[in-house]
Amino acid sequence: MSQKLVCNCNGTMPLDAKALGVTVHQSLCRQELGSFIKALDGSEELVIACTQEGALFTEIAEQSEKPLVAPLRFVNIREVAGWTQEAKLSGPKIAALLALADMPEAEPVPVVNYESQGRLLIVGPGSQAIPWAEKISISLDVSVLCTEPGDLPLTRNYPIYSGLITKLDGYLGNFSVDWDLQNPIDPEMCTRCGACLEACPENAIDLSFQIDLEKCKSHRACVTACASIGAIAFDRSDRKRNAEFDLILDLRADPKMRMSQTPQGYFAPGKDPLDQALVVNQLLEMVGEFEKPKYFVYNEKVCAHGRNGKVGCSACIDVCSTGAISSIFKSGQGTVEVNPNLCMGCGACSTVCPSGAMRYNYPSVPHQGKELKTLATVFQAEAKKLDQSAAPSLLLHTLKAGTQMIDGLGRSAHVMPKQYEALPSFVIPYGIEHIASTGLDLWLGALTYGFAEVILLLSGDEDPAYRAALEEQSQLANAILKAYGFNERIQLVMANSVEDLQVISQAMGALRQRGALNSICTPASYGLSNQKRETLEAALEYLQKQAKTPLPEAGVALPKNALLGGLAINKDACTLCMSCVSSCPEGALLDNPDEPILSFIEKQCVQCGICAQTCPEHALTLEPRLQTVEQRKQKVALNQTQAFHCISCGKPFGTAKMVDLMLTKLGAHGAFAGAAMDRLKMCGDCRVVDMVKKEI
Structure with missing residues (x-):
């Protein structure tokens, strides 16, 4: 645990010291600075509930004779909670934010030089x-x-x-x-x-x-x-x-x-000469060695980019705004390559990746999941003490731009409360490296942890492709929630720029007027995984158990380009050639070595479409849908028929439909004229033997 120093900023925040369980200072950065200096001599980590004077506290700490146990950690409660219209009701949110600041930092990631x-x-x-x-x-x-x-x-x-x-x-x-x-x-x-x-x-x-x-x-x-x-x-x-x-x-x-x-x-x-001068100042400092985080992890084994020379999923390539991702085909198998020096850490590639082959790692989803679970748990525990039953709303935002907007809104609402509305007491902000890096697994995971809704704050500087991707993914998430009988709980707030405070003010005003919502389910205990599909499956299974309405037998249709779904097959056209089986990158399509049966496990399917492109008879069609967890785990037969047996040795080597098709297409060929037509009814070995005998 850490020692927490909380200040009500000259009495402008109505903080309840007893409810928070800490001493509340009034001028920690001025007259009461001695309390901070004294805390530096302690053996605990320090969490300071003030971001405005972070530079001052850091400078004093650096001048201290005793080295710090750990770097200072700062948390903003003023603009996001203490200066809001219902600051007196913000105790649960403040407690949650302080608890978040107490959590271990994310594991370090590799760097790019x-x-x-x-x-x-x-x-x-x-x-x-x-x-x-x-x-x-x-x-x-x-x-x-x-x-x-x-x-x-x-x-x-x-x-x-x-x-x-x-x-x-x-x-x-x-x-x-x-x-x-x-x-x-x-x-x-x-x-x-x-x-x-x-x-x-x-x-x-x-x-x-x-x-x-x-x-x-x-x-x-x-x-x-x-x-x-x-x-x-x-x-x-x-x-x-x-x-x-x-x-x-x-x-x-x-x-x-x-x-x-x-x-x-x-x-x-x-x-603009001024803009040019500012850039020149930056250039003068860009000599030497530099590093940045390696934001992503790529798992080639589960990538659905291409098989058999066919391109399936290219979502990461399409959404990348820096040109960092490129397509590579070797021996017909397609993968992608990411240049880490060009990657700027938006994370949109991981958001749109259906298989989880592209994973954002700064920080990881498991780390974010632990932090979100803490926020929701602490908020609800503190709210229960105040007889508040509603659940918190999660406001996701890009760390730098979003923090600037939220802080600006809090200050404006404090000075001009009639013109601006700050965050309601039930809205908890959570900064991430880039808003485009968050997707279905984290959103649904947050809802199962007890958040009532997830709000994405876009600051206006995102690439248009990112906005489109987030809109598409939020529509998919809401379609899944509606399939289980829940209301839509994922929404986007789109500002035009970081200075566009009116848009976020109006959005917060609408939330305040509507009031806090209840969570859609009892809080889950499972942890989020680094594997996107694994986390998604866990969330779906939990939501299904808590669903208001059961899924119909045929499932519920999902939007186009969904990462969940099945396959429709035209059995009349399908010859069971099994080309689709060899092309499937996820093992969702299976054959049977003993008899001609094409099987399918829907849980494994990422809707990449390579199978449909590979099928020579165009017999397969993607069906974006949501079925029950039990149905999606089952292996079902898409098509099956009787095997055709070699007329010479009796060994099965194909299907009757496939042989009939060969007879139709090749029967007129000179190589199979007359008695040679029977060779089409033989297995490969017997066909060679027959040709040799006829030549002798």
């Missing part, structure tokens, strides 16, 4: 790129690629190129840039001697040392003047250039990298 030597390429019009190069070439190893001419400096302190970029990719410390030299003058070879300016009769060359091809009449006097240098060539055949850099400053009006989350080390600040 970057190394930058400060090789910077400034791309853009010469009039903008060159002035910046002049300013920062003292600190960084600068090169300039002018996409539009600009006056060149007379001294060659750094390389200057010209042309149009054809390819730009990479990341901090490892950018590769391809461009085409468009102008007859190569500025990197040019000595700025000015001989070409004097020689040109059309004045088509200026101090940019680039030829204005609209003015040029092809006298070629400049070529003669530059003969000893060789910087000018109208008939240059090799115009392609390539170079590698650590950092990119892209000043073009139309930047090459358009993804919402550009790689580390790439900056495109736009035309």
